[in-house]
Amino acid sequence: MTESRSQADDMTRGTLLVVDGHSLAFRAFFALPVDNFSTADGQATNAVWGFAKMLAQVIDTEKPDHIAVAFDVKGGTFRSELLPEYKGTREAAPEDLLTQLPLIQRMLTALGVTYIEKPGYEGDDVIGTLASMGDAAGYRTLVLSGDRDAFQLVSDTVTVLYPGHHFKDLRHMTPAAVEEKYHVTPAQYPDLAALRGEQSDNIPGVPGVGDGFAAKWINQYGGLDGIVEHADEIGGKKGEALRAHLDQVLLNRRVNALVRDLDLGVGPDDLTFAGVDAEAAGELFRSLEFGPRTLSKILKTFNGGEKPAMVGRKTQPDGPRRDDALVVPDADTAADAATLTGWAERWIAPVAQPDVWTLTAQGDAKPGESRVERIVLAAGGHALVIPAPAPRDVTDALADVIDRHHGTMAVHGYKEHRHLLAACAADGGDGIDLPYPAIDTKLAGYLVHPDFHADTLEQVAAHFLDLHIDEDDTAAVQGMLDLGDEPAESADPEPDRRLLTHAAIVERLARTLAPMLAERGQDDLMRRIELPVSRVLHGMEQVGAKVDMARLADMKERFAADVRQAQEEAWRHAGEEVNLKSPKQLQKVLFETLALKPTKRTKSGTYTTNAAALQDLYVRYASDERASGFLGALLRHREIIKLEQIVQTLIDATNPRDGRIHTTFEQTVAATGRLSSVDPNLQNIPNRNAMGREIRSAFVPGDGYTALLSCDYSQVELRIMADRSGDEALIEAFRSGTDFHRYVASLVYGVPVDMIDADQRSHVKAMSYGLAYGLSTYGLAQQLKISPSHAEELKAKYFAVFGKVHDYLESLVADARELGYTQTMFGRRRYFPGLNSTNRTVRETAERGALNAPIQGSAADIMKIAMIDADRALRDAGLRSRIILQIHDELVVEVAPGEEEAASRLVADAMEHAVDLSVPLDVSTGLGSDWQLAAH
DNA sequence: CACCGAACGTA
DNA sequence: CGTACGTTCGGTGC
Numbered sequence: 001m002t003e004s005r006s007q008a009d010d011m012t013r014g015t016l017l018v019v020d021g022h023s024l025a026f027r028a029f030f031a032l033p034v035d036n037f038s039t040a041d042g043q044a045t046n047a048v049w050g051f052a053k054m055l056a057q058v059i060d061t062e063k064p065d066h067i068a069v070a071f072d073v074k075g076g077t078f079r080s081e082l083l084p085e086y087k088g089t090r091e092a093a094p095e096d097l098l099t100q101l102p103l104i105q106r107m108l109t110a111l112g113v114t115y116i117e118k119p120g121y122e123g124d125d126v127i128g129t130l131a132s133m134g135d136a137a138g139y140r141t142l143v144l145s146g147d148r149d150a151f152q153l154v155s156d157t158v159t160v161l162y163p164g165h166h167f168k169d170l171r172h173m174t175p176a177a178v179e180e181k182y183h184v185t186p187a188q189y190p191d192l193a194a195l196r197g198e199q200s201d202n203i204p205g206v207p208g209v210g211d212g213f214a215a216k217w218i219n220q221y222g223g224l225d226g227i228v229e230h231a232d233e234i235g236g237k238k239g240e241a242l243r244a245h246l247d248q249v250l251l252n253r254r255v256n257a258l259v260r261d262l263d264l265g266v267g268p269d270d271l272t273f274a275g276v277d278a279e280a281a282g283e284l285f286r287s288l289e290f291g292p293r294t295l296s297k298i299l300k301t302f303n304g305g306e307k308p309a310m311v312g313r314k315t316q317p318d319g320p321r322r323d324d325a326l327v328v329p330d331a332d333t334a335a336d337a338a339t340l341t342g343w344a345e346r347w348i349a350p351v352a353q354p355d356v357w358t359l360t361a362q363g364d365a366k367p368g369e370s371r372v373e374r375i376v377l378a379a380g381g382h383a384l385v386i387p388a389p390a391p392r393d394v395t396d397a398l399a400d401v402i403d404r405h406h407g408t409m410a411v412h413g414y415k416e417h418r419h420l421l422a423a424c425a426a427d428g429g430d431g432i433d434l435p436y437p438a439i440d441t442k443l444a445g446y447l448v449h450p451d452f453h454a455d456t457l458e459q460v461a462a463h464f465l466d467l468h469i470d471e472d473d474t475a476a477v478q479g480m481l482d483l484g485d486e487p488a489e490s491a492d493p494e495p496d497r498r499l500l501t502h503a504a505i506v507e508r509l510a511r512t513l514a515p516m517l518a519e520r521g522q523d524d525l526m527r528r529i530e531l532p533v534s535r536v537l538h539g540m541e542q543v544g545a546k547v548d549m550a551r552l553a554d555m556k557e558r559f560a561a562d563v564r565q566a567q568e569e570a571w572r573h574a575g576e577e578v579n580l581k582s583p584k585q586l587q588k589v590l591f592e593t594l595a596l597k598p599t600k601r602t603k604s605g606t607y608t609t610n611a612a613a614l615q616d617l618y619v620r621y622a623s624d625e626r627a628s629g630f631l632g633a634l635l636r637h638r639e640i641i642k643l644e645q646i647v648q649t650l651i652d653a654t655n656p657r658d659g660r661i662h663t664t665f666e667q668t669v670a671a672t673g674r675l676s677s678v679d680p681n682l683q684n685i686p687n688r689n690a691m692g693r694e695i696r697s698a699f700v701p702g703d704g705y706t707a708l709l710s711c712d713y714s715q716v717e718l719r720i721m722a723d724r725s726g727d728e729a730l731i732e733a734f735r736s737g738t739d740f741h742r743y744v745a746s747l748v749y750g751v752p753v754d755m756i757d758a759d760q761r762s763h764v765k766a767m768s769y770g771l772a773y774g775l776s777t778y779g780l781a782q783q784l785k786i787s788p789s790h791a792e793e794l795k796a797k798y799f800a801v802f803g804k805v806h807d808y809l810e811s812l813v814a815d816a817r818e819l820g821y822t823q824t825m826f827g828r829r830r831y832f833p834g835l836n837s838t839n840r841t842v843r844e845t846a847e848r849g850a851l852n853a854p855i856q857g858s859a860a861d862i863m864k865i866a867m868i869d870a871d872r873a874l875r876d877a878g879l880r881s882r883i884i885l886q887i888h889d890e891l892v893v894e895v896a897p898g899e900e901e902a903a904s905r906l907v908a909d910a911m912e913h914a915v916d917l918s919v920p921l922d923v924s925t926g927l928g929s930d931w932q933l934a935a936h
Numbered sequence: 937c938a939c940c941g942a943a944c945g946t947a
Numbered sequence: 948c949g950t951a952c953g954t955t956c957g958g959t960g961c
Binding site for chain 1: 951953954955956958
């Protein structure tokens, strides 16, 4: 660890990190809600916590060996004398933030980090001075600051780390980066800032002059001096404005120049990491009510990546060594509560972060009918097997152990384990309500590599741990982790080796994946989104959706009759009993018997018989009675047999004991962050035409409930694009509150809103929706059945109006190419190695994916947050109404009598306020006695 | 019996 | 020659 810190720059003395303390504290304060970060007695802690996290993240990434944090000092500086209104906005910092600054300084001291204040000067001047000193002493200097004035310090040896919209995307402002963004050199940047002014510091610039004009003048005249000299030559309104505000500009320039030669009393060489005062840090963190995990991680970072010494931790000389081959723990069996409690006291209680103990249950986690066979607790080379279901005193003891130690517990599949532990009471009682673990290695693996898929835990181990375990070796009993495999009955009373192997794997996965999450800044994603959403999903799966079986049976009959009729008719026209479900046989009839014009080819080179192609043929051969008769019947058969099949699937999936369908929501399958639904898939119930929608009417409220509530987001993805791109036109389109697509069409075609015809509206609508998929001109033409040139024209007009959307979409791909991955609003990543492929098809597929993933993924993040909030709101209000389904942008709620209004309001509210965007999140709701009637 | 491609349902 | 999924079916090959 320590050598890697200097490895990157063996030409220099090392790396000096200089931090703008106020800027980082501001950033942290506004990034995190005070509500969730306060101590019991009301002290706000969000800025302290965020400061620690952000700083740790930068240290972990950049690995500096010297560090200092600069703060402003209360009271005036030479700047406020020059410019009384200076930083008027900043002085108005909220009380809640101001009280945290001393805490941050205390924390820094405890962590062994030097902080510096200089009365009469700002932190920026301290930073400027340190940067100069660092340069002179041969350091590579990193300046972490959200203040753009710092850009003037940038040089070959000084880089400014400037936070983007998310703190995580720190931009490395090198000379090239400054020049690329502002078209001036770092040394010229203060000239540019003086002309433009600085909104956040309450400094006015020349009205009407932004970065562009300022840069143009600077390049033309060499700098501010030249501009002053030639001010009279600059024409136009902007020239006039410049002359009128010249005094202001020159004043700005004096104010924004950083002092670089202060006497600080210390030099870069003094600024090493002094080492953590673990006791002081521990005490401070406890008083701030930060968890032990936070403490442990922070200590590790500030101790130079070494594991901090754990006081009172038992050493286990015979325990497994992390870098060795996996050691399968020895197992004892707990037949009674006392054994269990004693074992936990001996092996689980001493476990301290970053170590974990593991809980691994074996059984069938099928929602609504889960069974558990064994539960294994394991900690560092020791394991305890608990046969399950178990008697009350054993489950009580187990629940107690888990409750006391879940802060150091790792599980692989929290949601599945909730199902399993809910079924662990032998008397058929409630079982155990599993609290949140420290880490779910299944979710962690998903966040780290969202497109990696494994069927077995051994495959997960091979992927993340490079640990290759022969599955046959351990396959005596199939574990629950082999999804879908029914556990074979084991005659062997010996605890099975595979389960113990799994426990050992999970422990190692936790140790490997936890730091990976931290390094990526994804701890919050795990803790605040994925784990809580797992809990909500568990509840939804457990409850299930009630169906009206009589209604399903009736529908099935009707569809079956229609299918038979369509089949008879098709056979009559074809003259043979062709299997209409066989594309191969259909090809023979269509293109040989009937000799129709061949359609497009499929991937494998055969002629397609898909609905679009059949429809084309149907139109083309309208006058040919035999052909159109066959095609018409075939199309009808296709449509209805699909519906019949869906109805049959629903019937088969209904649990006869409660008349409900318990789907499983997969949380780690979709690479974008969406959920998926399996067994059965309740996210693809027909909704496009009346006949299909009919199926939704079979979903009804269950006993004790009177209605279903459906709430869905309108155009979430487009709203995300509006927010992320900052496109004023699109933002205004959403704020206008009128028919969105009509409004957009009127902008695109330059025609009043009430003159837009149906075609124009639908074309623009298709364009809007296609944006997030990376649609091609050809694809758009195809879909709208217009010529490619016509489609190209539409695209050009569209982007002429929404230019920033265009730039944004391009930037997504460009950024992904540079970073290797995309990121959602909440830091969910997806990797795109294909972006640099030389194979055009591979590359373009990756480009469309990179464009879509952050948008679809951000929408998924938002819905997950809404689900967590809505679930909690319903509970907190004491309602019985509950979420039962999620279909990407829609939530379905089963509503108890009398709760109609409250439930609608709470759920819609949670969805609308899941995040704060620059456009409103619009939610439409409907209530009805079945899912179809709840539509709106 | 396992696997694949075609087809088609959803957002 | 737009993204993300899951399920079913026929057909093929072990």
